[in-house]
Structure formats: structure tokens, C-alpha cells
Amino acid sequence: MNHVPAAIKTAKARLVVIGNGMAGMRTVEEILSRNPDKYDITVFGAEPRVNYNRIMLSPLLSGEKGFDEIVINTPEWYSENNIHLYSGDPVVSIDRNRKVVISKSGTETEYDRLLLATGSDPIIIPVPGHKLNGVVTFRDVDDVDTMLGAAAKGGPAVVIGGGLLGLEAAVGLQARGMNVTVLHLAGHVMERQLDPSAGYLLAQELERRGIKVITAADTGEIVGTENVTGVRLKDGTMIPADLVVMAVGIRPNGRLATDAGLTVERGIVVDDVMTTSDPAVFAVGECVQHRGQCYGLVAPLFEMAKSCADHLVEIETLGYAGSVTSTKLKVTGVDVFSAGDFSGGGDTEEIVFRDAGRGVYKRIVLEDGKIKGAVLYGDTSDGGWYFQLMKDGQDVTELRDTLAFGQAFAGGAAGNPLDAVAALPDDAEICGCNGICKGSIVSAITEKGLTTLDEVKGHTKASASCGSCSGLVENLLAATLGGDYQVAAVKPICTCTEHDHDSVRRLIVAKKLKSMPAVMQELEWASSDGCHVCRPALNYYLLAAWPNEYVDHGASRFINERVHANIQKDGTYSVIPRMWGGLTNPRELRAIADVADKFEIPTVKVTGGQRIDLLGVKKEDLPGVWADLNAAGMVSGHAYGKSLRTVKSCVGQEWCRFGTQMSLSMAVELEKMTWGSWMPHKFKMAVSGCPRNCAEATIKDFGVVATDGGWDLHVGGNGGIHVKATELLCKVTTDEEVMEYCGAFIQLYREEARYLERTAPWIERVGLKHVQDQMVDDAANRKALFDRFKVSQQKAQIDPWAERASQGVDAHEFTPLPMVAAE
Amino acid sequence: MTDILSWIDVGPVANIPRQGARTLQTETDRIAIFRTLDDQVYALLDRCPHKQGPLAQGIVHGHFVTCPLHNMVFSLETGEAQGPDDGCAAKVECKIVNGTVRVGLTELQAGLRHAG
Ligand SMILES: Cc1cc2nc3c(=O)[nH]c(=O)nc-3n(C[C@H](O)[C@H](O)[C@H](O)COP(=O)(O)OP(=O)(O)OC[C@H]3O[C@@H](n4cnc5c(N)ncnc54)[C@H](O)[C@@H]3O)c2cc1C
Ligand code: HEM
Ligand code: SF4
Ligand code: SF4
Ligand code: FES
Numbered sequence: 001m002n003h004v005p006a007a008i009k010t011a012k013a014r015l016v017v018i019g020n021g022m023a024g025m026r027t028v029e030e031i032l033s034r035n036p037d038k039y040d041i042t043v044f045g046a047e048p049r050v051n052y053n054r055i056m057l058s059p060l061l062s063g064e065k066g067f068d069e070i071v072i073n074t075p076e077w078y079s080e081n082n083i084h085l086y087s088g089d090p091v092v093s094i095d096r097n098r099k100v101v102i103s104k105s106g107t108e109t110e111y112d113r114l115l116l117a118t119g120s121d122p123i124i125i126p127v128p129g130h131k132l133n134g135v136v137t138f139r140d141v142d143d144v145d146t147m148l149g150a151a152a153k154g155g156p157a158v159v160i161g162g163g164l165l166g167l168e169a170a171v172g173l174q175a176r177g178m179n180v181t182v183l184h185l186a187g188h189v190m191e192r193q194l195d196p197s198a199g200y201l202l203a204q205e206l207e208r209r210g211i212k213v214i215t216a217a218d219t220g221e222i223v224g225t226e227n228v229t230g231v232r233l234k235d236g237t238m239i240p241a242d243l244v245v246m247a248v249g250i251r252p253n254g255r256l257a258t259d260a261g262l263t264v265e266r267g268i269v270v271d272d273v274m275t276t277s278d279p280a281v282f283a284v285g286e287c288v289q290h291r292g293q294c295y296g297l298v299a300p301l302f303e304m305a306k307s308c309a310d311h312l313v314e315i316e317t318l319g320y321a322g323s324v325t326s327t328k329l330k331v332t333g334v335d336v337f338s339a340g341d342f343s344g345g346g347d348t349e350e351i352v353f354r355d356a357g358r359g360v361y362k363r364i365v366l367e368d369g370k371i372k373g374a375v376l377y378g379d380t381s382d383g384g385w386y387f388q389l390m391k392d393g394q395d396v397t398e399l400r401d402t403l404a405f406g407q408a409f410a411g412g413a414a415g416n417p418l419d420a421v422a423a424l425p426d427d428a429e430i431c432g433c434n435g436i437c438k439g440s441i442v443s444a445i446t447e448k449g450l451t452t453l454d455e456v457k458g459h460t461k462a463s464a465s466c467g468s469c470s471g472l473v474e475n476l477l478a479a480t481l482g483g484d485y486q487v488a489a490v491k492p493i494c495t496c497t498e499h500d501h502d503s504v505r506r507l508i509v510a511k512k513l514k515s516m517p518a519v520m521q522e523l524e525w526a527s528s529d530g531c532h533v534c535r536p537a538l539n540y541y542l543l544a545a546w547p548n549e550y551v552d553h554g555a556s557r558f559i560n561e562r563v564h565a566n567i568q569k570d571g572t573y574s575v576i577p578r579m580w581g582g583l584t585n586p587r588e589l590r591a592i593a594d595v596a597d598k599f600e601i602p603t604v605k606v607t608g609g610q611r612i613d614l615l616g617v618k619k620e621d622l623p624g625v626w627a628d629l630n631a632a633g634m635v636s637g638h639a640y641g642k643s644l645r646t647v648k649s650c651v652g653q654e655w656c657r658f659g660t661q662m663s664l665s666m667a668v669e670l671e672k673m674t675w676g677s678w679m680p681h682k683f684k685m686a687v688s689g690c691p692r693n694c695a696e697a698t699i700k701d702f703g704v705v706a707t708d709g710g711w712d713l714h715v716g717g718n719g720g721i722h723v724k725a726t727e728l729l730c731k732v733t734t735d736e737e738v739m740e741y742c743g744a745f746i747q748l749y750r751e752e753a754r755y756l757e758r759t760a761p762w763i764e765r766v767g768l769k770h771v772q773d774q775m776v777d778d779a780a781n782r783k784a785l786f787d788r789f790k791v792s793q794q795k796a797q798i799d800p801w802a803e804r805a806s807q808g809v810d811a812h813e814f815t816p817l818p819m820v821a822a823e
Numbered sequence: 824m825t826d827i828l829s830w831i832d833v834g835p836v837a838n839i840p841r842q843g844a845r846t847l848q849t850e851t852d853r854i855a856i857f858r859t860l861d862d863q864v865y866a867l868l869d870r871c872p873h874k875q876g877p878l879a880q881g882i883v884h885g886h887f888v889t890c891p892l893h894n895m896v897f898s899l900e901t902g903e904a905q906g907p908d909d910g911c912a913a914k915v916e917c918k919i920v921n922g923t924v925r926v927g928l929t930e931l932q933a934g935l936r937h938a939g
Contacts, residue, residue, distance in 0.1 A: 187841065196860065266921075343861040343886070347900070529842070529860045532882040532889035532896070555842030559880035559891040567891055571869075571877040816846045817833040817856065820923070 012040045015312070016101055016111035018091045018256065020045025022054055023285025023301040024117025025073055030309030032081055038313050041083045042109055044101070047140055048088030050075055054140070055298060058330050061144050061172030094260040096278055113312060116257055116268060116276070116283040120250040120296070125160070129222030135244045138169045150243035151176035158182075158231045158241040160219055162189035164329060166247035167202075170211050171331045173243070181239050182206070183217040183231065188517065193327045193338045195528050197354075197361050198377040200517035205334055205359075214239075252287045252294050267294045272319030273311035274304055284308050290322060297325050326387045328380065335376070337383035340390050341365070342373030353404035354524035361521060362404050363528060369397040382406035421475045430476065431462040431469045441473065445480045453477065471498055471524075494533035496525050501537065501754035508545050516542070516553060530556075537755035540642065543678055544750050547792035554810060560640035563813050564800045565622055568615065573622060575601075575614040576639035577629050578675060581649045581667030581687070582610030591632030595625055608719075609646035609684065611637055623814050626801035635799040638675065642756070644746075645684045647671040648696070652689025652706070661706030663689030666735060670704070670742055676797040677746060677789075680753040680762075684718075685742070698726045701749075701759040702742055707731070711738050715745060715771065716763040724760045727768050730776045744775045744782045747789035827916055827927035835923055836864060844879040844888070847926055854915050854926060855879030857899050859886055864924050865899035866917035872910035 015031075017024045020043050028041060045051070056070035078085045089103045100108045122137035124130055136146045147169070150157070154177050159170045162184030170180045182189070188199030189206075203213045220234040222244055230240040252267030263269040263277035267289030274282045274290075284304045286296060295301065300323035310317035326339030342365045353362040360378035364371060364386060371390040376383050385407040389396055396403060426439030444450055444460045456473055457463055463470040492498050499507070504523060513519045519538055520530065530538065535556035542550040554562050565573035577592070592612055596604050603615035617625055626636075639645060647670050650656065652663030667687040674685070686697035687704040691712075697703030703714035703726050710733035714726030729745070732738060748771065753762040763771060775782040803809040831847065839845045839858040846869055847854045855869040855878045863886065869879050876892030886899045896905040902914040916927030 191862075343859070343863055527885065529884055531884045531887075532894065535882060535884060555840065555883065558882065563880075567877070567880060569874065569892065571875070571880075810840075812838060812840055812843070812845060816848050816853075817838065817924075819831050819847070820834050821832040822829045 013038065013112040014110060015039035015041050015113045015115060016109055017041065017043045017115045017117060018094075018101065019117035019119055019285065019287075020047065020051050020085065020087060021117060021119050021285065022051070022072075022298055023119070023305060024115060025051040026302055026305040027115060027117065027284050027308050027312075028081075028083065029073075030305050031312055034309055034315060035313040036081070039113070041081070042111075043078075043083055043085045044089060044091045044103055044109075045085065045087045046090035047142075049141065050078070050085070050087065052141070055330070057138070057141070057144055058168035058172055060141070061138075061147060061169065062175040062332075063172075064332070067141065091256060094256055094281075096260055096281070099280065112280065114281045115308070115312075116281065116287060117285045118253040118256060118287045120252045120286040122246065123249045123251050124246055125219065125248055127219055127221055129224060129228065130246070132222055132224045132228040132244075133226055134224070134228035134242060135222055135246065138165050138245055138247050139250075147173060147243065147245065148176065151178050153242065154178060155242040156181070156240045157243040157245065158239055159245045159247060160231070161245075161247035161249070162186075162213060162215070163247060163249070164190060164193065164327060166245070167206070168330055169245045169247055170206070171209070173245070174209060174211050178243065179210075181212040181214065181241075183219060183233070183239070184213065184215050185218060187215055189213060189215070190329070190336070193375075194336065194377070195342060195363060195375050196517045197363070197521050197525075197528060198336065198338070198375050200515065200521055201359055201361055201377045202329075202334065202336060250286065250296055252289065254287055257281075257283065257287075265289055272307065272321065273317060274308035274320065275311070282308055282312070290320065293322055295323065295325065297327065299323060299325060324387075324391055326383065328383070335378055335380040337376040337380035338374065339383070339387045340371070340373030342375050348372060350528065351400070351404050352526050352528065354521060356522045356524055364403055366396065366400070369395045369400075371396055379406075421472060422479045430472050431460075436460050436462040438476065441476055442480050445477060451477070451481065493537055494531055496520075496527040496530050496534050497523060498526075499523055504538070505541050505545075505754075508541050514542065514546050514549055516556065540678060540680065540755050544792070547795055561642065562810070563619070563622065564636055564638075564640060564804065565617070566640040570616075572616045572618055574639070575617050575622070575625050575629070576607065576611045576637040577634035578637040578671070579611050579634075580671045581647050581664055583649070583664060583668060584612075588632055588634060591629060591634065595628045598628070599625055601625075607639070607646075609639070610648045611639065611646060613639070620814055620816070623805045627805035630799070630802050630805055635675075636801045641678070642681050643679055643683065644671075644674045644677050645682050647674075648684075648686035648700075650688050650694040652687075654689075656689055658692060659689035659706070660708050661689055661711065663687045663695065663704075663706055666704060666711075666738060667695075669735075669739065673739060673743065673793070674746060676799075677750070677793060678796060679746070679750055680755050681758045683746065683749070683759070699723060700726065702745055704738055704742075709733060711735075713738065713741055713745075716759045716768070718758055718760050727763070729768070729772065740782065740786050741775065743789040744785035745771070747785040747792075748774055750789075750792075751785075826929060828929055830925045830927050833924050833926055836862065836919055839864065839924065842883045844881075844883065846877075846879045849928060853877075853879075855888075856917060856924060856926060857883055857888060859883060859899065863899075864917050864919055866915035866926055867897065867899065867902055868913040868915060870913070871895065871897075872904070872912055873908075878912060 051073040053070045053072050059065040089105050091101045091103050093102045100110050102108050122139045136143050157173045157178040157180050159166045159182045162182045170182045174180045188196045189203050206213055218234040221232045222228055223230045223232055228244050230238055232238050254264040254268045257268045258264045268276055268283040268287050270276055270283050270288045270290050274284050276283050285301045303323055304320050307317055307320035329336040348365050348367045351364045363375045365373045370393055374386040424438050428438045430438050441460055441462050450456050463473045491500050493501055511522055513522055539553050539556040560566050565575055599621045601614045605613045607613045647667045649663050649667030653659030653661055654664045683701045685702045686695040686700045688695040688697045689706050693705050697705050698714050699717040699719050705712045712731050713729045715729045717726035718724050749759055833847055841858055842860050844855050844857040853869040854866050856866045858864050867878055869877050871878055871890045873895050876890040878888055880891040881888040887896050889896050895908045897912045902912040904910040918925050
């Protein structure tokens with residue numbers, strides 16, 4: 001073993017730094033700037049090179065920068081400052097008794113003060129195949145070299161992890177000609193830094209650049225024999241890949257410290273002057289845990305470096321007090337910013353500003369008049385300003401109204417939206433679809449004497465396409481006409497939006513909005529994740545518009561639809577199995593009786609809809625009850641849903657001496673065709689075998705009454721507080737026609753009615769004539785409606801009970817949490 | 824809040840669905856533990872102050888929950904009813920420690936079972 005005599009001879013104190021990275025070298029720089037003669041400095045670095053700017057690895061990967069451009073400390077810098085650098089020679093152990101560090105090459109170096117700056121290690125998820133060639137992390141220059149080697153051959157790459165690092169890797173590889181897919185476990189990318197709205201915009205931009213983003217993607221396996229060939233998700237999806245980058249997070253590197261017996265929790269525990277549990281040993285950077293917090297960004301490290309340097313050169317210091325951090329994504333052309341705690345809720349209030357046309361989203365969270373956090377997308381120019389206001393804890397009450405518009409507006413006159421549009425230049429584009437700017441709209445209003453939105457639409461085409469600028473146009477009308485203009489009264493769905501149900505539905509289809517965050521961003525929702533009023537409505541509208549693509553969002557459904565049973569006043573549930581057309585048989589009845597006994601169900605009742613209701617079932621018992629009912633061939637009766645409820649029947653021509661048609665089999669067939677369909681509200685049907693109408697079909701949403709020559713079809717009835725009898729839609733002759741008209745009517749209702757509007761008020765609103773025009777007189781349209789209904793039924797007719805009873809769907813709903821441990 | 828008698832570990836955050844809730848049965852009470860879209864966790868007694876509705880079954884939005892029985896909206900952070908309604912759902916302490924959810928039980932909720 002060779003000693004280092006230089007360090008022993010000198011009278012100066014000896015400082016040894018482990019880790020030739022950003023935090024370690026910044027601390028050394030800070031020490032030198034305070035007192036260059038204080039220490040004899042020796043640095044060990046595991047990487048075989050000088051200190052470089054690690055955050056610039058992303059531009060290094062994308063080719064926007066070369067290595068020389070990202071070096072921070074050149075070899076000359078080390079020698080000029082008499083720093084002994086052992087690069088490519090990691091320290092393998094620390095002997096605190098003898099105060100020496102031992103490196104891999106065997107060098108032993110004594111210290112008076114030791115500084116740990118070992119950074120962190122990328123986390124590698126231990127899925128099968130994680131050791132194959134071509135699986136890399138993204139942490140240092142060697143990783144970048146490996147990636148560039150793979151990229152030179154082109155081909156597909158998979159990045160596991162859609163956080164900051166993963167996305168920068170994806171963009172870099174894409175720029176180098178690879179075909180990149182990002183797999184992300186959470187529901188939206190960068191979920192720790194961004195809320196779903198900003199995440200949605202970012203994912204959209206990445207997709208636009210040709211990067212595929214798969215969210216809720218759980219990696220099951222990395223496939224390949226020697227070299228990686230692909231990634232298989234737990235759901236079986238296989239994605240080919242010649243290169244797999246794991247960017248799922250970092251773990252503070254405290255190995256040496258642990259081995260040396262220092263206190264290490266998540267990171268190396270330090271106090272405010274960065275001292276570890278040994279007063280001669282210090283630590284800075286990502287490897288530390290300070291006041292319970294570990295950091296993964298450079299700003300805190302630099303603050304740590306200052307406090308640590310102060311202390312090491314024995315300057316009075318306030319110490320490091322922890323950092324508030326902000327994040328920016330370093331992807332050219334994508335502006336994302338977030339800072340602080342933007343989770344909101346409680347006593348906080350949020351200011352949400354969305355400009356769908358420009359793809360801008362800003363959300364600022366205030367508490368007690370101060371900024372608590374912010375997320376910006378598309379326009380981040382004011383990020384620094386918000387961050388400063390936040391760090392300063394400045395009261396922003398005075399600025400509140402214009403805060404979202406940024407620093408330029410602060411304190412200015414533009415206090416309300418009218419002033420804001422008034423302040424826009426004449427060439428500001430108002431209607432993106434038709435390219436109409438403010439000047440042309442204002443001159444149309446004044447010259448042609450326009451006074452309503454419709455007139456402006458007619459004359460200028462502004463807001464005539466997708467309609468999302470109609471709010472702006474109205475503001476322009478108001479600003480131009482002053483008090484003469486009354487904004488048309490639309491009844492917004494809820495306080496989260498200015499849109500009413502109809503415009504939301506129209507825009508979902510027109511703008512191809514296929515997810516909840518897409519709707520909320522593009523339609524400029526005023527809240528970040530909606531409320532109990534709009535979320536169920538949006539969930540339904542999306543489901544109705546995109547039956548094959550939209551994935552039902554359980555958290556946006558009322559409890560009854562989420563657990564497929566009706567909640568009762570005591571928190572128990574009722575279970576009503578389907579009995580097709582009201583028909584049952586001894587086997588089913590026996591199974592029902594057995595279930596009632598087995599689960600000690602207190603009440604069994606015949607319902608108004610010709611079904612048997614098991615009341616008082618405990619939530620935990622639901623899957624068991626369903627499993628037994630399933631075993632007897634019964635499925636969910638959807639008695640809980642905004643969906644097809646029941647088809648009642650009378651005994652009809654099958655039995656009744658008056659019957660003129662087979663009402664029983666008609667009821668069964670109608671129910672088999674329509675069950676499972678989600679609707680704006682509950683939907684009931686009945687079939688009577690003759691005009692005596694014993695099945696009470698004329699107070700149903702769709703009632704079928706047999707006549708001598710065929711069937712009368714009735715629509716828009718209901719019982720309830722305001723009993724309403726049906727109106728006659730039309731008469732048909734064949735059974736097939738009954739089926740087609742029924743499906744077409746339901747589809748028309750599904751597409752046109754507002755959420756929670758039953759058929760009676762819907763028909764009252766649009767008129768029976770409209771319904772007849774659409775589906776009685778227009779045979780082609782009727783057929784098209786029926787076809788769309790059948791398409792939507794393909795995905796809808798899956799028994800939700802079976803999925804939950806035997807396939808484990810939503811298992812969390814039915815079991816309470818266990819007590820794992822108590823302290 | 825009153826003194827916490829014991830912190831109960833109820834497993835990883837991931838066991839609670841986003842914008843959803845799970846319950847915890849103690850000797851005397853059922854506690855609703857909510858997870859918001861931004862992965863915060865909160866706990867309230869699973870009894871609505873209005874008519875004992877099971878709050879865990881409600882729709883979670885922002886940091887609020889809407890009672891499934893009659894749509895009263897409560898802040899998850901304070902338990903206060905929002906808007907024109909009066910009332911307050913009983914708040915239970917809850918936190919995330921290293922990815923696991925811990926619920927703080929007071930003497931009242933822990934019943935007679937004294938934990939160490
Ligand atoms: C691709 C990428 C992009 C990033 N982008 C940003 C950004 O935009 N903004 C931002 O704020 N932050 C960003 N970061 C994070 C930032 O780079 C880190 O927070 C910072 O580098 C941490 O500094 P550090 O000194 O603690 O660790 P490091 O810079 O990692 O330095 C630790 C050094 O110690 C060495 N070492 C470890 N063990 C030993 C040993 N036993 N002996 C000798 N040497 C050892 C390591 O090899 C390493 O060189 C990014 C990181 C990466 C990887
Ligand atoms: C001219 C008037 C009516 C006559 C002659 C008539 C006759 C009948 C007959 C023969 C049956 C079949 C009984 C059986 O054998 O099972 C029946 C069933 C029934 N009737 Fe009527 N009925 C009349 C009007 C009504 C009205 C107005 C109602 C309710 C509004 C009604 C409600 C019922 C019901 C609920 C059944 C049982 C249906 C079933 O589940 O099969 N009836 N009726
Ligand atoms: S509606 Fe007619 S066919 Fe049906 S049960 Fe009544 S009388 Fe008989
Ligand atoms: S009429 Fe309907 S809502 Fe009223 S108590 Fe009876 S079941 Fe409940
Ligand atoms: S029980 Fe909760 S609102 Fe009525």
C-alpha cells in the first residue's frame with residue numbers, strides 16, 4: 001500500500017472528498033473562494049474524468065452539446081488549485097478510527113476532514129432480464145456512450161419511467177434517430193412534478209414528436225437471450241426494443257457511510273452545517289438526508305455547498321435550512337415548470353388559467369394570500385417570478401386577479417377579463433379554427449351593428465367551428481358594446497366550467513377529446529380535477545362518444561355504479577340479479593334463497609320492476625353473493641345504474657287468454673339486447689301482450705304494447721314524483737322492427753340527452769317530432785343509430801359482477817385495509 | 824387533535840385507489856382513508872355528520888369528498904362541510920411514512936385496546 005506523503009508533511013489540515021461530482025466540487029470551489037489556504041485537498045472520483053455538469057447529459061445525448069462544453073472543472077483547474085485528483089479510482093472503505101480512506105487501487109489517504117459527495121444510484125427494477133445487454137440507466141457519461149452506441153444503429157428503444165430523466169432520455173434518443181416508446185407506471189407523465197392537466201399536454205406534445213407514451217404501463221419482463229429484444233408489460237403487451245433505458249428514480253448512495261458506521265436512513269443524515277454523525281465527516285449532495293428530506297436537483301446541493309464551506313473554513317453561518325425546489329424540463333421547445341406544493345385543497349385556493357388555442361395551462365395554488373405552488377405548461381416565462389414570490393412568502397392578494405397573466409400585468413389595470421380582451425392588440429387571434437383576429441371581429445360588431453354571438457358567428461365565422469373561443473367573442477362583444485350586451489344565459493354544468501352539457505358533448509366529439517384531462521384542458525376547466533357533478537357527466541359523455549377507446553373511470557362514478565349495488569341508508573347494499581323479462585325458474589329461486597340464508601341477508605323483496613331484491617348485504621359480502629348468483633347463471637341486474645334497468649312483461653300470448661303477441665319472449669329478447677348499456681339516466685322498459693297493458697308499458701321510457709297486427713311503441717314515460725304517460729312514437733308490425741326501433745331510440749337518447757336527464761324531460765325539450773324525424777321517418781339514420789348502439793354494446797355487455805366476483809376487478813373496493821402493524 | 828394513542832400501519836399507499844378510499848375497522852369505529860389525485864392521504868371517520876353516510880364511498884375530487892347519500896361535500900383536510908351546508912366530519916390523523924400509510928388512533932377510536 002502506498003501512502004500519500006504530501007498530505008502528511010504539510011501543516012495544513014487535510015480534506016479528502018469522495019465523489020468528483022457536482023456537489024463535491026461546488027463545495028470545494030466555495031471553500032477555495034473563502035480561504036484557498038485552509039486545506040490540502042484530495043478528491044476521489046469513481047468516474048475516469050474531470051467534474052462535468054451532469055444535468056447537461058441530456059443535451060449531450062441529444063447532440064445539442066459536446067462533452068467539452070459540459071466540463072465544469074478542467075484538469076488545469078485541479079492542478080492550479082493543488083487538488084490531488086484520483087479519477088477512476090473509487091474509495092472502497094473508510095476507517096474512521098485511523099481517519100483514512102482506502103481506494104480501489106489500494107491507496108490509503110489520511111484526512112482531518114472527510115467530505116462525502118457520492119451522489120445517488122439509479123434504481124434498477126429487478127424484473128427478469130434487467131441484466132441483459134442493452135439495458136442501461138441514465139446517470140453518467142458512460143451511460144450516454146452506451147446509448148449513443150445503440151442509437152447509431154437506429155431501431156426501437158424503450159424508456160421505462162416517464163419522469164424528468166426518462167423524458168429527456170426519450171427526446172434525446174428520438175433526436176438520434178431511434179423509435180422511442182416511454183412506459184410510465186402512473187396515470188400521467190412526470191406525475192411528481194406535474195398535475196394531470198399539464199401531464200396531458202406534455203404527453204400530447206411528445207406524441208406529436210413521434211414518441212409513444214404508454215401510461216399505467218407495468219413492466220413485467222425485459223425480453224432477450226443475450227441482448228435485449230423487447231419489453232413485455234404485465235398485461236401481456238410486447239414492445240420491441242434494442243435499447244432499454246431505466247429511468248425510474250434514484251436512491252441516495254450511502255453505502256460507504258453505512259459501512260463506516262455513520263447514521264444513514266434514506267440518505268446520510270446531516271445537520272444544518274452538513275455534519276454527519278461523526279464530527280470529522282461531512283456530506284453534501286444527493287447522498288444526504290437533511291431534516292428528513294433527500295434532494296435530486298442541483299439548486300439544493302449548491303445551497304448545501306455554501307453552508308458546508310462556511311463551516312469548514314470556520315465562518316459563522318446560519319446553516320442550511322432546506323430548499324424549496326422548482327423543476328423545468330430541458331427539452332427544446334417544450335416549456336414545463338413546476339414549483340412548491342401544488343396539490344391544493346383545504347384552505348388553499350387555486351387559480352387555473354387555460355388557453356386551449358395556445359396549449360397553455362397555468363395553475364397557481366394560494367394559501368393565506370401567498371403562493372404555495374405552481375404548475376405551468378406552454379408558457380413558463382413567469383415561472384421564475386412565481387417561484388420568487390413563493391420563496392419570499394409575499395402576500396399576493398393585491399395581484400390575485402391578474403396573477404395568471406404574469407408579471408407584465410402585475411399591478412396593471414387589466415383586472416378583469418373584459419379589460420384583458422380590451423387590452424389585446426387588433427391582430428390577436430381569437431378564433432383559431434378560422435383564423436379570425438380581434439380587429440375583424442370588433443369592426444364587424446361596430447360596422448354591422450352586431451349584438452349577439454350568433455350574429456358574430458354568422459358574419460365573421462368566429463367561434464363557428466369548434467366554439468371554444470365563444471367566451472372570448474362574448475367578452476369582445478361586451479367590451480365593444482359596453483352595457484348594451486347581455487351575455488347569453490348558458491347554464492354551466494357546474495362551477496368547474498363555463499360550458500353547458502350540450503357544448504361539452506359537442507366539443508368532445510368535434511375535438512376528438514378522449515380522456516378526462518383532455519376535456520378539462522381543451523375546454524378550459526377552472527378546477528384541476530373536476531367535482532362530483534361534472535366528473536360523472538364527463539365519464540358518461542366520453543364513454544358514449546368513444547365506446548371502443550375510452551376506459552371507464554371508476555373514481556368518477558357514484559358509489560352504486562362503482563360497486564354495482566345500491567347503497568342503503570345504513571351503508572349496506574342491495575343486490576338485484578337480472579331476471580330476463582321478469583322470468584325466473586326454480587333453480588334461480590333456489591340459488592337466491594340459498595344466498596339469502598348463507599349471507600344472512602335480512603330482507604328479500606319483490607321489486608316494482610319484477611325482480612327479487614336482496615336487501616342489507618354487507619359490502620365485504622358482495623363478491624361472495626355475486627359469485628353464488630353467477631354460479632346459478634344470474635348476472636347483475638343493474639338496478640343501481642344510470643343504465644338499462646328492467647324490462648317488465650306480462651304473460652302475454654304465451655299464457656293469457658287475451659294476448660295477441662308473445663310479450664314474454666319479446667321482453668326477454670329486448671332485455672338481452674339492451675342490458676349493460678350506460679345511459680344518461682336510468683331507463684326502464686315494459687312489454688304488454690295486448691292493449692290491456694298489464695305490464696304498465698305506458699309509464700316506461702320505452703314501452704311496447706301488442707296490438708292485433710303488431711306492436712305500438714311508446715316513449716318518454718315515467719313513474720316518480722311527476723308521473724308521466726308515454727307518447728306514441730309509432731306502430732310497427734314485426735318483432736325485428738321492435739328490436740331496431742328500441743336500439744335506435746336508446747342510442748338517440750344516449751347521444752342527445754344531458755347527463756341525468758330522463759327520456760321524459762329530454763323529449764319535452766327536443767319535441768317528439770324531432771325524435772320521430774330522426775328515427776321513424778329517416779330509415780337510414782335509424783339504422784345508423786342502431787348500428788352505433790350495437791357497437792357500444794359489444795364492450796358494455798360484460799357482467800360486472802363476474803368481473804368482481806371471480807376476476808378480482810376492483811378488489812380494493814370490497815375489503816377493508818388490514819392493520820399491518822401498530823406502534 | 825387529541826393525543827394519538829397509536830399509529831396503525833395499514834400498508835402501502837398503492838393499496839388505496841387514486842381519487843378513492845379504503846376503510847379501516849377499529850374496535851369502535853370505521854375510518855375512511857382517502858387518496859387524492861395528487862397522492863395525498865387523509866382520513867375521516869366513515870360517518871357523515873348528516874345521516875351517517877359512509878364517506879369512503881363518495882366521489883373524491885380535489886381535496887374533498889362528496890357523501891354518497893345526499894351529496895354534502897367535505898374538506899378532507901379539515902372535515903368541514905363546504906358551501907351552504909353546516910357540519911363537520913370527524914378528522915383522523917393520517918400520514919405517509921416511507922410509502923406506507925399510517926393512521927393515528929386516539930384513545931376514543933382505539934377502543935380499549937391499548938397498543939404499545
Ligand atoms: C440526465 C440528468 C439530467 C439532470 N437534469 C437536471 C436538471 O435539469 N436540473 C437539476 O437541478 N438537476 C438535474 N439532474 C440532477 C443533478 O445532476 C444531480 O442532482 C447532481 O448531479 C447531484 O450532484 P451530486 O454531487 O450529489 O452527485 P453526482 O453529480 O452524481 O456526483 C457524485 C459522484 O460521486 C462519484 N462516486 C460515487 N461513489 C464514489 C466512491 N465510492 N468513490 C469515489 N467517487 C464516488 C460518482 O461516480 C459521481 O461522479 C440531472 C441528472 C441527470 C443524470
Ligand atoms: C281491461 C282491463 C284488464 C284486464 C281484462 C286484465 C286482465 C289480466 C289478466 C287476464 C292477467 C293475467 C293473469 C294471469 O293469468 O297471470 C292480468 C295480469 C296483470 N294485470 Fe291485468 N288486466 C287489465 C288491466 C290491467 C291494468 C290497468 C293493470 C295495471 C295498471 C293491470 C295489471 C296487471 C298486472 C300487474 C298483471 C300481472 C302481469 C304479470 O306479471 O304477468 N291489468 N291482467
Ligand atoms: S296485457 Fe293483455 S296479454 Fe298481457 S296479461 Fe294483460 S290481458 Fe293478458
Ligand atoms: S319511494 Fe323510492 S326513494 Fe322513496 S323511500 Fe321508497 S324506495 Fe326510497
Ligand atoms: S348522510 Fe352524508 S349527506 Fe346525508
